[in-house]
Amino acid sequence: MKKYILLCAVVFLISPVFAQKRTAxxxxxxxxxxxxxxxxxxxxxxxxxxxxxxxxxxVLQTGRSYTDFLSGVAELKAAxxxxxxxxxxxxxxxxxxxxxxxxRYLKLDDSVWYLLFGTERYAYTACVSGGIMRGGSGTSExxxxxxxxxxxxxxxxxxxxxxxx
Amino acid sequence: xxxxxxxxxxxxxxxxxxxxxxxxxxxTKGEAAYLSGSQWKPLSKxxxxxxxxxxxxxxxxxAVLNIxxxxxxxxxxxxxxxxxxxxxxxSRETSxxxxxxxxxxxxxxxxxxxxxxxxxxxxxxxxxxxxxxxxSYGPSRGMRVQVLEGVISAFNNAGVSNSxxxxxxxxxxxxxxxGDGLLNDVKSSAIIDIIAGAVTSDESIFEGISSGDTIDxxxxxxxxxxxxxxxxxxxxxxxxx
Numbered sequence: 029m030k031k032y033i034l035l036c037a038v039v040f041l042i043s044p045v046f047a048q049k050r051t052a053x054x055x056x057x058x059x060x061x062x063x064x065x066x067x068x069x070x071x072x073x074x075x076x077x078x079x080x081x082x083x084x085x086x087v088l089q090t091g092r093s094y095t096d097f098l099s100g101v102a103e104l105k106a107a108x109x110x111x112x113x114x115x116x117x118x119x120x121x122x123x124x125x126x127x128x129x130x131x132r133y134l135k136l137d138d139s140v141w142y143l144l145f146g147t148e149r150y151a152y153t154a155c156v157s158g159g160i161m162r163g164g165s166g167t168s169e170x171x172x173x174x175x176x177x178x179x180x181x182x183x184x185x186x187x188x189x190x191x192x193x
Numbered sequence: 194x195x196x197x198x199x200x201x202x203x204x205x206x207x208x209x210x211x212x213x214x215x216x217x218x219x220x221t222k223g224e225a226a227y228l229s230g231s232q233w234k235p236l237s238k239x240x241x242x243x244x245x246x247x248x249x250x251x252x253x254x255x256a257v258l259n260i261x262x263x264x265x266x267x268x269x270x271x272x273x274x275x276x277x278x279x280x281x282x283x284s285r286e287t288s289x290x291x292x293x294x295x296x297x298x299x300x301x302x303x304x305x306x307x308x309x310x311x312x313x314x315x316x317x318x319x320x321x322x323x324x325x326x327x328x329s330y331g332p333s334r335g336m337r338v339q340v341l342e343g344v345i346s347a348f349n350n351a352g353v354s355n356s357x358x359x360x361x362x363x364x365x366x367x368x369x370x371x372g373d374g375l376l377n378d379v380k381s382s383a384i385i386d387i388i389a390g391a392v393t394s395d396e397s398i399f400e401g402i403s404s405g406d407t408i409d410x411x412x413x414x415x416x417x418x419x420x421x422x423x424x425x426x427x428x429x430x431x432x433x434x
Contacts, residue, residue: 062226062233064251068270069233072293088252162333174293178331181270181294184253 064088074173079125080117081173083110085180086129109133121176124148124167127155130179134160134186160186216242216260216275223254225267247274250294260287263310266297268329288313295329 071081083100086109087093094100097117104110109132131142131151139154148167156163160182171179218240226233228247236248236256249272250256256267261280267273271294278287286309289296300310314330327339 062224062235062251064224064254065226065249066233068251069249069272072272085252091253159334172332174332177270177293178333180252181268181329181331182334184269185295 068177071173072177077121077171077173077176078117079115079119079121081176082121082126082129082171083115083117085176086133089133089180089183104129121171122148122167123161123165123169123171124152126171126176126179127152127161127167130155130160130183133183134158216244216246216258216278218242219257219259219264221254221256223269224251225249225254225256226251242275244278245274245276247272249273261285263287264299265289266299268295268297268327270294271296285309287311290314291328291330293330295327297325297327299325 067084071077074081080097080100083097083104084094087100087103090103090107090109092103097115101110101115105112109129111128125148128146128148128151130136131139131154136151136154136158137143139150139157142150142154144150152161152167155161160179218236218238220238221236225236226249227236227242228234228249233249236242242248248256248258248267250267250269252269254269258265258267258275260275260278272292273294273296274290274292276288276290279285288311289298291312291314296312298310298312312328314328314336316330316336325340327337329337329339
């Protein structure tokens, strides 16, 4: 009887092994990184995103590799996504700046005022009317990490043509 | 003899109790990773991952998963957790928690197998009853469900019916009311299950397994779950026939 009880206990303990195949965790293969995934996960918990966060994500979104803030700013200026002025990495990201970068990235052309003046204010209204950003706030309002992720995700979908307003 | 029968029954019960469908990684692009302990590791094509795994994608990246025949594309900048995945002879049930980003689900429908596929976000649950949809969630737009196939008749809050087609979408933000009684006539055949009242069991589970690991607007999330809402929601939805 004791042998049978012991056998039953062994069967119950090892049954999950047969129920589902598990693959062993693998080491990171050569050439494969998960840096941006880990970074995004941390960003999703931040109440305030920074200028550097937006520079990093826009550099990656344009298909380039992100090395450092100054190089990223230079690349985005060359790509026409950032106005030619000085930027501080730790400065909180504002909705106006995010809107301007987004409008330039998508080359929004359905807002007359934005086309005429190209300012953060009109870029923001263009992004709101285009369903890229939420309205009801001003261009000086800060952007949270999740909001920044959401906007970049929308830009990505728009570029691949799978997002509709 | 009795002991042999007893032992056989025990073995069968033990094996059947833990039957889960396989989650297979069909393809990856760019940076697609799963959480192993506290470390992110890259997903690989052909890899099988267990229930409860959190999967995230980076910029310009995606992962396509085969969940017992249903294809789920984890789009760029997305974090999901497959927290329930079980299969038996005549039923399949899968629940995916969408923390942020978007997923496209193409559900494999087999006539003799009852299939239940839920995508849960912090504000609502989409119960996929059709074939294909895109579900996204973010703090600004809330939950959006885009139905990719089908034509239906829908009724708005004023009771006016309309036939709609093409790719339409349904949006629900955290501070908006759930449609109690909305679209009752088509709810039974709907691709979207609009849950009236407060928290559904899936959302309660999602909140529990998230362990506070939800995104910005947790206070809005709590308010949406437990607060009083009263906004009207105007929806135009495609339902499959």
